[in-house]
Amino acid sequence: MKSESLCDEKQAMYLRRAIEIEDVNCPGCGESFYVIVTKTFDYDYFTTDIPFAVVRCQSCDLLYLNPRPRLSEISKIYPKEYSAYHFSNIRNPIIRKARNYMQSQKAHRILKLIPKFSESPSILDVGCGSPALLSLIRNASSKPIDLYGNDFNPDIIRDIRKAGFKAIEGNFENVNWQEGFFDVIVMNQVIEHLFDVTGVLRKTHKLLKDKGTLFIETPSDEGMDASLFRHHHWGGYHVPRHLLIFNLKTIQKTLQRFGFLIDKVEYNPSPNFWTSSFRNLLIQKGLPRSITKRMNYKNITCMMFFTVIDVLTKSFHPTSNMRIIARKQAS
Numbered sequence: 001m002k003s004e005s006l007c008d009e010k011q012a013m014y015l016r017r018a019i020e021i022e023d024v025n026c027p028g029c030g031e032s033f034y035v036i037v038t039k040t041f042d043y044d045y046f047t048t049d050i051p052f053a054v055v056r057c058q059s060c061d062l063l064y065l066n067p068r069p070r071l072s073e074i075s076k077i078y079p080k081e082y083s084a085y086h087f088s089n090i091r092n093p094i095i096r097k098a099r100n101y102m103q104s105q106k107a108h109r110i111l112k113l114i115p116k117f118s119e120s121p122s123i124l125d126v127g128c129g130s131p132a133l134l135s136l137i138r139n140a141s142s143k144p145i146d147l148y149g150n151d152f153n154p155d156i157i158r159d160i161r162k163a164g165f166k167a168i169e170g171n172f173e174n175v176n177w178q179e180g181f182f183d184v185i186v187m188n189q190v191i192e193h194l195f196d197v198t199g200v201l202r203k204t205h206k207l208l209k210d211k212g213t214l215f216i217e218t219p220s221d222e223g224m225d226a227s228l229f230r231h232h233h234w235g236g237y238h239v240p241r242h243l244l245i246f247n248l249k250t251i252q253k254t255l256q257r258f259g260f261l262i263d264k265v266e267y268n269p270s271p272n273f274w275t276s277s278f279r280n281l282l283i284q285k286g287l288p289r290s291i292t293k294r295m296n297y298k299n300i301t302c303m304m305f306f307t308v309i310d311v312l313t314k315s316f317h318p319t320s321n322m323r324i325i326a327r328k329q330a331s
C-alpha cells in the first residue's frame with residue numbers, strides 16, 4: 001500500500017516527520033520470539049508514514065508493537081488534538097450525555113470497590129489524562145475519599161490540583177510513595193499505552209493495600225470488530241500509541257505474574273473501534289478525507305449503530321472493550 005493514499009495536503013505535513021523507533025522484547029514476559037500479525041498505519045492522526053508491525057509473542061501470546069517509537073518521541077505520537085484530551089469538548093448533546101452516563105456508571109463501579117470498613121479510603125487514577133473521572137467519583141460518593149491523580153504531563157497535574165485533587169507527578173513506575181497506601185488503583189484505557197508495563201504493575205502491587213483492587217479498562221482483541229478487521233484495519237491497533245493489546249487470557253497471565261488474581265471480567269460496548277475500523281478500510285480504498293474524517297467518536301450515527309450491535313451481541317460474544325477487576329495477592 002502506498003502511504004500517499006492516506007493523506008491530503010494538511011496531513012502531508014505530519015507524514016514528513018520521522019519518528020525514532022526501537023526493537024523490543026515482549027513487554028509482558030521478556031521473550032524475543034514473535035510472529036507478525038499485521039502491519040498498519042497511524043490512520044487516526046497521521047503522525048508518521050512508517051508502517052508499524054503488530055506482533056504476537058510466541059511465549060505468552062500478548063500482542064505488541066515491534067518496533068515501537070522511542071519514549072523520547074512521545075510528544076510526536078500524541079499530537080495536541082489527541083482525542084483523550086478533548087472528550088470534555090464534545091458538542092453533540094446526545095453523545096456528550098451518553099458518554100457522561102457511561103463514565104458516571106464507571107465512577108459508581110469504582111467506588112463500590114472500596115471495602116466498607118476502610119479507615120482512610122483512597123483511590124488513585126494512574127495516567128489519568130484529566131481530573132474528569134476523579135470528579136465523577138467525588139460526585140458519586142456519600143463520604144469523603146482521598147482522590148489522587150497521576151500523570152507525567154505537568155499541564156494535567158496542574159488541572160488535577162485545580163480541581164481539588166491530590167496529584168502524583170511523573171511516570172508511575174518511578175514515583176516515590178508509601179507502600180500499602182491505596183484501596184483502589186485505576187487504569188482507565190491506560191495499560192495499552194505503557195512503555196514499561198512491568199514497572200507499572202510492580203509499583204501498583206506495592207502501593208495497594210493488602211487485598212486492594214486494581215481496576216483496568218483496556219481494548220481486547222476478542223471483539224467481533226477485532227476479528228473482522230484483524231488483517232490491517234482494526235481501530236483498536238491505534239498505532240503507534242497502543243503498544244500492547246491484551247485479551248482475557250493474556251491479561252490474566254500478565255497480572256498473575258505480578259501478584260494479582262482476576263475477580264471479575266466485564267465487556268462494554270466499543271463503538272469507537274467499529275467506526276475507526278470501517279473508516280480505516282475506506283481510507284485505504286481511497287475515499288476522500290472529506291468523508292472519512294467524519295467517521296469518529298463524535299459521529300452520532302456511527303456511535304449509536306455500533307453501540308446497538310455491541311449491546312445486542314455482548315451476552316454471547318466479547319466486545320473490544322474489556323473491564324478487569326483484580327485483587328492484590330500477598331507477596
Ligand SMILES: [Zn+2]
Nearest residue numbers: 026029057060
Ligand atoms: Zn510474551
